Amino acid sequence: xxxxxxxxxxxxxxxxxxxxxxxxxxxxxxxxxxxxxxxxxxxxxxxxxxxxxxxxxxxxxxxxxxxxxxxxxxxxxxxxxxxxxxxxxxxxxxxxxxxxxxxxxxxxxxxxxxxxxxxxxxxxxxxxxxxxxxxxxxxxxxxxxxxxxxxxxxxxxxxxxxxxxxxxxxxxxxxxxxxxxxx
Amino acid sequence: xxxxxxxxxxxxxxxxxxxxxxxxxxxxxxxxxxxxxxxxxxxxxxxxxxxxxxxxxxxxxxxxxxxxxxxxxxxxxxxxxxxxxxxxxxxxxxxxxxxxxxxxxxxxxxxxxxxxxxxxxxxxxxxxxxxxxxxxxxxxxxxxxxxxxxxxxxxxxxxxxxxxxxxxxxxxxxxxxxxxxxxxxxxxxxxx
Numbered sequence: 001x002x003x004x005x006x007x008x009x010x011x012x013x014x015x016x017x018x019x020x021x022x023x024x025x026x027x028x029x030x031x032x033x034x035x036x037x038x039x040x041x042x043x044x045x046x047x048x049x050x051x052x053x054x055x056x057x058x059x060x061x062x063x064x065x066x067x068x069x070x071x072x073x074x075x076x077x078x079x080x081x082x083x084x085x086x087x088x089x090x091x092x093x094x095x096x097x098x099x100x101x102x103x104x105x106x107x108x109x110x111x112x113x114x115x116x117x118x119x120x121x122x123x124x125x126x127x128x129x130x131x132x133x134x135x136x137x138x139x140x141x142x143x144x145x146x147x148x149x150x151x152x153x154x155x156x157x158x159x160x161x162x163x164x165x166x167x168x169x170x171x172x173x174x175x176x177x178x179x180x181x182x183x
Numbered sequence: 184x185x186x187x188x189x190x191x192x193x194x195x196x197x198x199x200x201x202x203x204x205x206x207x208x209x210x211x212x213x214x215x216x217x218x219x220x221x222x223x224x225x226x227x228x229x230x231x232x233x234x235x236x237x238x239x240x241x242x243x244x245x246x247x248x249x250x251x252x253x254x255x256x257x258x259x260x261x262x263x264x265x266x267x268x269x270x271x272x273x274x275x276x277x278x279x280x281x282x283x284x285x286x287x288x289x290x291x292x293x294x295x296x297x298x299x300x301x302x303x304x305x306x307x308x309x310x311x312x313x314x315x316x317x318x319x320x321x322x323x324x325x326x327x328x329x330x331x332x333x334x335x336x337x338x339x340x341x342x343x344x345x346x347x348x349x350x351x352x353x354x355x356x357x358x359x360x361x362x363x364x365x366x367x368x369x370x371x372x373x374x375x
Contacts, residue, residue, distance in 0.1 A: 016205070019255015024205065028198055050191045057197070061205040065212045065255075 005030055006074050014069035027064070027073075032057055034074065035081045042085040045092055052088040056081035096150060129180065136175040141168035213252035213259075219266045220245045220334075223273055227337045230277025240337045244330070251326060257319035261326030268308040268327065269334025272301025272350045276341045294342030295349045301339070302353025305331045309354075310361030324362075328354065 009030045015023035032053075039053035040046070060077045067073070134142055144164045156164070192200060224241040228234060248266070251258045275297035309331055313324030332354060339346040 019209065019253075019259055024202060028201060032194075032197075047191060054192060054197055058201055058204050061201045062208045064205055065209045 001034060001074055006072070009073045010069070013064065013067050013073035016064050017067040017069065019065075027061075028057075031060060031077055035060075035077060038078055038081050039085050039088075042082070043088045043092070045088070048088040048092060049085070052084040053081060056084040059084070129176075133172055133175040133179060136179075137168065137171055140164075141171055144168045145172065209253050209255065210249075213249045216252050217245055217248040217262075219263070220248050223266065223270065223334055223337060226270075227273060227277070230274060230338065231341060232277070232337065233340070236340045237337055240333065240340070244333045244337075247333070248330065251330075257322035258326050260319075261323045262330055264309065264312050264323075265327035265330025266334055268305040269331035271304040271308075272298055272331075272335030272353075273338030275301040276338050276346065291342060291345075294339075295346045298335070298339040298342050298346040299349040299353035299356075301335055302332075302350035302355075303357035304353075305335055305350075306354035306357025306359075307361045308357075310358035311365045314362045314365030328358070 008026065012023040012026040012030070016027055035056050036050070036053045039049040039056070043049035043052055056077070059080050063080075067076070134145070137145075141164075144161075145168045148161075148165045148168075220241060223244075224237050227237045227241075248262050251262050253259070276294040278297075306328075309324060309327045313320045313327065316323055332351060335350050335354075336347050339350045342349065
């Protein structure tokens with residue numbers, strides 16, 4: 001953030017804390033892009049990042065009447081955004097753990113509590129076929145795909161991980177085609 | 184995907200919601216910050232004020248204080264100094280006397296005199312604070328004066344109409360010299 005913008009934000013936030021409503025727009029226009037880009041950098045999911053940034057912005061305005069003019073407004077707002085982003089990341093992790101089944105595992109969300117025998121048989125066959133195709137891959141390809149399904153990138157750089165997932169997916173498609181002939 | 188209880192808002196809606204959030208927060212802060220007003224009412228009742236009179240004066244004072252604190256700036260800044268200054272005329276009439284239900288005829292003179300003294304003290308405080316400001320001193324002074332006199336009137340009603348009038352006169356007698364004296368010195372920091 002430019003020093004001039006930071007000074008302008010500090011001055012506007014101090015005025016807003018005192019009740020000067022004309023400071024609302026300058027604060028909004030400086031803070032929103034800052035918090036939005038900060039959240040996008042921390043949270044991979046675009047919708048969650050936007051949601052976190054919006055909640056952070058609303059919290060800033062909720063606490064604005066008690067803002068201490070001795071503080072740095074940008075640092076204060078970013079700290080609020082960081083908390084929102086951490087909460088967003090926790091939600092994403094919990095969602096992935098709840099909803100992503102691995103091949104060989106039953107998908108709880110998809111299970112019909114009262115399946116008919118034919119649906120059960122089809123599901124069993126599909127899962128077996130998927131497990132077989134996955135089993136035909138090299139171990140590192142299988143692990144890469146499992147990590148991708150779990151949302152766990154581990155220590156790899158994003159670009160490297162994306163490339164590995166892409167190659168593993170192509171090999172999985174090839175394995176599936178060779179066994180089942182589906183285009 | 185966003186949280187189930189929220190939706191990602193388009194920018195114009197986000198701006199409107201942020202504004203509503205800010206104004207709502209200011210109002211909540213104003214309600215909290217007006218706590219001295221009910222305290223002043225309890226004090227006045229304890230010192231012998233009539234419940235009806237105290238309520239009749241406290242309710243509009245509370246509403247005005249909340250409004251001024253919500254508006255903020257020079258208007259909001261005058262509320263607390265005004266409440267503090269108004270405590271002198273509020274407590275003095277009832278402090279030394281047992282005036283439950285109002286002052287007896289024999290004690291009326293004391294009540295009225297102490298209202299004048301309380302008004303002088305309140306005027307000195309408000310005049311001094313207002314004169315020391317570099318900006319917004321008139322608005323601040325007017326708000327603080329109105330709040331101080333309204334607060335003081337809760338207690339000075341023990342002395343009747345003359346008690347309240349004496350407080351107002353005393354306020355002027357205290358404020359004018361304080362303003363003149365404070366203005367002749369170098370002003371301190373801007374707003375309180």
